[in-house]
Amino acid sequence: MPIPGADLRAQHAALRAELDAAVGRVLASGSFVLGAEVEQFERAFASYCGVSHALGVANGTDALILALRALHVGADDYVALPAFTFAATAEAVVLAGAKPLFVDVDATTMNLDPTALRAAFAGTAKPIRAVIAVHLYGRLAPMTEILAIAGEHGAIVIEDAAQAHGAHNLQGRAGGLGRIGCFSFYPTKNLGAAGDAGAVTTNDAGLAARMTMLRDHGQREKYIHTVVGMNSRLDALQAAVLDVKLPHLDRWNARRRAIADLYRGELAALAALRLPAPAAGDHVYHLFVVRTPRRDELQRHLAACGIASAIHYPRTLPQQRAFAQSDSPGYPQAEAAAAEVLALPCYPELGDDAVLEVCAAIRQWDSRH
Numbered sequence: 001m002p003i004p005g006a007d008l009r010a011q012h013a014a015l016r017a018e019l020d021a022a023v024g025r026v027l028a029s030g031s032f033v034l035g036a037e038v039e040q041f042e043r044a045f046a047s048y049c050g051v052s053h054a055l056g057v058a059n060g061t062d063a064l065i066l067a068l069r070a071l072h073v074g075a076d077d078y079v080a081l082p083a084f085t086f087a088a089t090a091e092a093v094v095l096a097g098a099k100p101l102f103v104d105v106d107a108t109t110m111n112l113d114p115t116a117l118r119a120a121f122a123g124t125a126k127p128i129r130a131v132i133a134v135h136l137y138g139r140l141a142p143m144t145e146i147l148a149i150a151g152e153h154g155a156i157v158i159e160d161a162a163q164a165h166g167a168h169n170l171q172g173r174a175g176g177l178g179r180i181g182c183f184s185f186y187p188t189k190n191l192g193a194a195g196d197a198g199a200v201t202t203n204d205a206g207l208a209a210r211m212t213m214l215r216d217h218g219q220r221e222k223y224i225h226t227v228v229g230m231n232s233r234l235d236a237l238q239a240a241v242l243d244v245k246l247p248h249l250d251r252w253n254a255r256r257r258a259i260a261d262l263y264r265g266e267l268a269a270l271a272a273l274r275l276p277a278p279a280a281g282d283h284v285y286h287l288f289v290v291r292t293p294r295r296d297e298l299q300r301h302l303a304a305c306g307i308a309s310a311i312h313y314p315r316t317l318p319q320q321r322a323f324a325q326s327d328s329p330g331y332p333q334a335e336a337a338a339a340e341v342l343a344l345p346c347y348p349e350l351g352d353d354a355v356l357e358v359c360a361a362i363r364q365w366d367s368r369h
């Protein structure tokens with residue numbers, strides 16, 4: 001049996017009655033954009049993240065743009081972010097009118113490297129107004145260090161938590177660790193809608209009020225436009241679906257961790273493969289990513305065995321034409337990661353037997369060399 005990279009049909013089949021009821025309720029209500037369903041999910045998600053405010057928005061990219069705009073980060077401001085992340089993190093910076101300043105990542109975690117961040121602050125005359133900490137693959141970025149370094153320089157920390165719903169450290173959960181947390185509920189994320197959706201989280205009532213205005217055409221009262229805003233509202237159908245799914249998130253994340261443990265146990269002996277460094281309870285394994293210099297060959301072998309795998313991401317952001325900078329210093333750790341990473345199937349509906357089948361295929365690949 002082929003093993004896919006995700007199985008949303010299985011996830012939805014298990015919740016079918018509740019999802020049908022939620023969708024039916026919204027259709028019957030005749031209210032589709034913002035409104036009571038969205039407010040209900042916002043309360044539930046804020047409580048889950050341990051913050052006072054969560055606001056539903058159209059997608060994760062908009063969440064980042066809204067966060068930057070609410071913080072008045074814009075023209076002539078630099079925003080530090082990892083050189084190795086999904087393009088949306090940098091896109092948001094550019095679309096908010098600010099300039100991305102890429103920082104290399106840690107060789108082991110592939111998250112923002114605090115030493116490189118410190119060097120970015122020290123080595124530039126450019127005013128870095130904000131840092132976007134991306135919790136790549138579901139592992140928290142080193143928030144304590146990032147908050148301390150940013151704090152020393154009066155910069156704001158925004159979390160890109162699009163891959164880390166439910167990840168936590170001793171200070172709290174993703175989304176509650178910086179000034180604003182930005183989430184995506186793209187269907188394959190750890191908490192996914194039935195379409196595009198996102199949220200921003202914060203403990204700052206003023207920022208919440210400003211983002212409420214910005215996501216809805218800059219109006220505080222209907223047709224009274226205080227600032228130039230956006231149309232980035234969450235719709236009621238997505239909120240109703242998310243509200244059904246949220247109570248299952250911790251169980252799904254626990255299953256992702258169990259799959260990661262199984263992979264780790266089965267693959268530990270293979271010298272050709274670098275496994276993700278173990279993390280305490282804070283990692284939610286949006287992706288289980290291994291590394292090998294023979295990555296493309298491993299991917300072809302898995303494909304021949306009917307096993308899906310994916311490359312997140314094949315290039316660093318400075319290597320993308322969209323974000324290329326003429327004075328780019330090079331980002332050795334990010335570049336090595338881009339050349340070596342491969343995500344193996346890892347989602348809550350994946351059974352142990354399928355994980356063992358993936359491991360057997362990898363061992364077969366390994367034994368040929």
Ligand SMILES: *Cc1c(COP(=O)(O)O)cnc(C)c1O
Binds near residue numbers: 162
């Ligand atoms: C998915 C993702 C986003 C963007 O979310 P969308 O909802 O697709 O706009 C941003 N950052 C990271 C790290 C992501 O994985």
